[in-house]
Amino acid sequence: DIQMTQSPSSLSASIGDRVTITCRASQGIGNYLAWFQQKPGKVPKLLIYAASSLQSGVPSRFRGSGSGTDFTLTISSLQPEDFATYYCLKYYGVPQTFGQGTKVEVK
Amino acid sequence: EVQLVESGGALVQSGGSLRLSCAVSGFIVSDKYMTWVRQAPGKGLEWVSVMFRNGTTHYTDSVKGRFTVYRDNPKNTLRLQMNSLRAEDTAVYYCATDGSDASTWYVAYSWGQGTLVTVSS
Numbered sequence: 001d002i003q004m005t006q007s008p009s010s011l012s013a014s015i016g017d018r019v020t021i022t023c024r025a026s027q028g029i030g031n032y033l034a035w036f037q038q039k040p041g042k043v044p045k046l047l048i049y050a051a052s053s054l055q056s057g058v059p060s061r062f063r064g065s066g067s068g069t070d071f072t073l074t075i076s077s078l079q080p081e082d083f084a085t086y087y088c089l090k091y092y093g094v095p096q097t098f099g100q101g102t103k104v105e106v107k
Numbered sequence: 108e109v110q111l112v113e114s115g116g117a118l119v120q121s122g123g124s125l126r127l128s129c130a131v132s133g134f135i136v137s138d139k140y141m142t143w144v145r146q147a148p149g150k151g152l153e154w155v156s157v158m159f160r161n162g163t164t165h166y167t168d169s170v171k172g173r174f175t176v177y178r179d180n181p182k183n184t185l186r187l188q189m190n191s192l193r194a195e196d197t198a199v200y201y202c203a204t205d206g207s208d209a210s211t212w213y214v215a216y217s218w219g220q221g222t223l224v225t226v227s228s
Contacts, residue, residue, distance in 0.1 A: 094165040
């Protein structure tokens with residue numbers, strides 16, 4: 001099975017900061033990589049699919065990049081509503097695999 | 108509008124069974140890729156199972172032989188039959204479906220609100 005390694009597991013940042021989260025696949029997965037945002041007690045929200053396609057309604061400060069084995073989610077200028085946990089998802093084949101999550105906290 | 112509504116979560120004893128339902132509207136359940144994802148309390152997201160459009164199913168290793176996903180076509184509902192439940196199955200269970208555009212196939216595009224399963228030991 002393909003493993004997904006997401007890092008860091010948590011980070012502290014301030015409003016306006018640039019934030020970068022990475023996911024690495026143990027084998028190539030093309031661009032079958034999605035990013036989700038989840039706030040406590042809420043349903044995960046799809047941000048990015050196909051590695052770099054922005055879901056409708058998601059602010060343009062969110063950007064996904066990468067292909068093959070290395071992927072990045074970048075928030076260009078962190079906003080108060082962006083404090084949350086972020087997950088990557090590899091959806092190439094089965095099993096699908098989520099990353100371990102990255103909690104973005106207030107510095 | 109695509110909507111998914113899970114139900115059936117409950118408190119059950121270890122070794123027991125439970126059937127979750129995911130009633131959908133805005134699309135036909137047999138026309139779509141459907142997946143179950145769970146989240147244990149305070150933990151991350153875990154993919155559980157999938158049913159492809161052609162009816163093929165796959166499961167994560169920890170539930171193989173215990174969980175079965177199937178479609179109830181007359182009720183336009185996806186079901187997850189969970190047997191031999193264990194304490195580690197305690198989680199919120201979400202159903203999700205993919206998008207309508209080919210670029211959004213196979214990704215958990217639309218989600219239900221989740222249903223809580225608690226397995227007591």
